[in-house]
Amino acid sequence: MATNRTFTMIKPDAVGNGHIGGILAMIADAGFRIVSLKLTQLTVADAQAFYAVHSARPFYGELVEFMSRGPIVAAILEKDNAVEDFRTLIGATNPADAAEGTIRKKYATSIGENAVHGSDSDENAAIEGAFHFAGREQF
Numbered sequence: 001m002a003t004n005r006t007f008t009m010i011k012p013d014a015v016g017n018g019h020i021g022g023i024l025a026m027i028a029d030a031g032f033r034i035v036s037l038k039l040t041q042l043t044v045a046d047a048q049a050f051y052a053v054h055s056a057r058p059f060y061g062e063l064v065e066f067m068s069r070g071p072i073v074a075a076i077l078e079k080d081n082a083v084e085d086f087r088t089l090i091g092a093t094n095p096a097d098a099a100e101g102t103i104r105k106k107y108a109t110s111i112g113e114n115a116v117h118g119s120d121s122d123e124n125a126a127i128e129g130a131f132h133f134a135g136r137e138q139f
């Protein structure tokens with residue numbers, strides 16, 4: 001059964017380009033409630049572990065370097081059908097394919113530097129959220 005939470009990161013490109021406020025506004029306007037929120041930074045080891053599923057891909061080293069190079073915003077979000085609806089809100093991985101009105105259409109600059117992460121399943125949303133936030137930080 002689908003749960004009602006997902007996990008997101010505003011990636012180092014979007015934080016560095018000053019888009020935290022714009023992206024959080026799009027998230028709020030789409031009806032997501034913020035359960036947890038923080039500015040933090042992934043270590044290289046964190047980024048390697050987070051994207052371990054892609055470790056055999058040619059872009060893995062670049063991805064790990066990118067995701068650990070500066071601060072990110074981590075957040076747990078709540079809404080009915082959260083995982084799927086948030087993937088719709090962020091748009092396709094490659095901003096060239098992202099639909100109008102999506103976060104990646106507006107803020108992503110390339111397939112690698114694509115502004116936001118969204119969990120791909122309820123199971124991963126729970127794992128990713130628990131990595132960043134203790135129970136007392138989830139409201």
Ligand code: ATP
Nearest residue numbers: 054059063092093111112113114116117118119120
């Ligand atoms: P995310 O998991 O960050 O939400 P996604 O689920 O849309 O993104 P994945 O296939 O899980 O896409 O890829 C993870 C990340 O790896 C992408 O968001 C992007 O930053 C990077 N990436 C994926 N494909 C490529 C590629 N062909 N070249 C460079 N980077 C890529």
Ligand code: MG
Nearest residue numbers: 117118119120
């Ligand atoms: Mg993914």
